[in-house]
Amino acid sequence: MSDESDLIDLDAYFKRIGYEGARAPTLETLKGIHYAHALTIPFENLNVLAGRPVLLDLPSLQQKLIVEERGGYCFEVNALFVAALRALGFDVTTLIGRVRWKAPEELETNRSHMLSVVDLPEGRFLADVGFGGLTMTGPIPFMTDSEFETPHEPRRLIVQGAGFELQARLGEVWAPIYRFTLEANGPADYEQASWFTSTHPSSIFVQFLIVARPEADRRKTLFNTEYTTRDTDGKAETRQLESVEEVAEVLASHFDILLSDADKEAMLEPHFAGWKAMRQS
Template sequence: MSGQELDLDAYFSRIGYEGPRVPTLETLKAIHHAHALTIPFENLDVLAKRPINLDLASLQKKLVQDRRGGYCFEVNALFAAALRELGFDVTTLIGRVRWMSPEEVDTARSHMLMRVELPEGSYLADVGFGGLTMTGPIRLETGIEQQTPHEPRRLLEHEDGLELQAKIAGEWTPIYRFTLEPHRRTDYEVASWYTSTHPSSIFVQFLIAGRPQEGKWISLFNRDFKIRGLDGKAETRILDSADEIAEVLETYFGIRLSEEDKALAIEPYLDQWRAMSAG
């Protein structure tokens, strides 16, 4: 097997999927759910100032073999490769994040997602949006509330294209906006380089990890560890040390950090994160 071929057996073992390998809607739903609940969203390599490589060999080593997570350009690229290997018709897209951004704040195209064509129609798939990763695909159809294994979603028409929203504690919240223009790996390489290196990028400054679990969301932002139910109610715990953060990452996100990881990706930022909490 060359480095640019996907080892489907290893990938399915990683996400715990043992179902059919045919390009159907039911297969898409099952793999989407298994991937989202297993491979976490995280930016530890960015904080450690390691390069983010989007070639398939690097993605397989990091996300499958080393059992790590990644951010959208990594986890969605791996997911798209798996779908294509199964015979799905996949088009990768890019969007502007609107989650927790005031309307007057402009945002760049920095989020990877995908369109999947099926006999039942076009579907939006996305396994890489931090603490609000979709746990199932939705129809690429506007104006209707659509159920997922977690919270409902909907698509609305917008001057920037389409806007994805999530219904959280009864309120609709914008997640991101996107168009249906296809994008190539080179487009994601540029966006990922900006996201992982620019001083103003949140991924360069803050620790961000997210993972949906059955009936709840698990997230870590710097020292704030949160478990949120689908009703919006959350339990938050403030972590004080690199060891505590490492313990939570291993216990809840399945990420085992080395001493080098802690020294590069957590300890240099702790004082800054403590100051943020104090402020």
């Protein structure tokens, strides 16, 4: 993964995410880019399911996420986002966290999620466009024990041991998302974490299909053979998909991910029967 932000084609990136706003490194610019990116580039792990390498160098990220109009998981989408911010002159520090979403308190999780903090005259802000079905749609001030609105669910940071925990308010419950410290991380850290995440047999990304993208008034997720839409008021509808072709149709119509026959054969067909059996068990 490259730190050379001058390699990014900002015009192509902004066209990809549909952003036409200002380019000065301000809070409003950060909010605009964050929202546009989150609502355009899907979170997805299809290449992992096909056994294809996850490449984190900036030219590869631009080819996949911009030219091919695909998505990616946190190390991909956040790396592209950060490269754009740095090219615009933002002061960005990249961090790595331990996912706590739906994890039992006693379960120790590894460092497997990329996030960032952005320093502005107004203060420090947490920014993250790559957390699956709960991807943030706007940055929040880096202040603990305060609730902050985003275009979707409210968020807050709390002190957790020697670091911090990001939480999302889902209904009346504050759900833990991930824990992290302010130790800066670089390309070598993300390469190692991404390699484990994309190759280890215990990784959820090796086992399951996970695709997500928010819209202005809802969140859309595809988990194996279940496609779910959840409105901002919490109302959810789930559709069970019964064939590889149905999964491919949902990917195309709801996430703008177009798969070739070869892609379907490599990414979906080897796993589909197992996913369907898991749903029925």
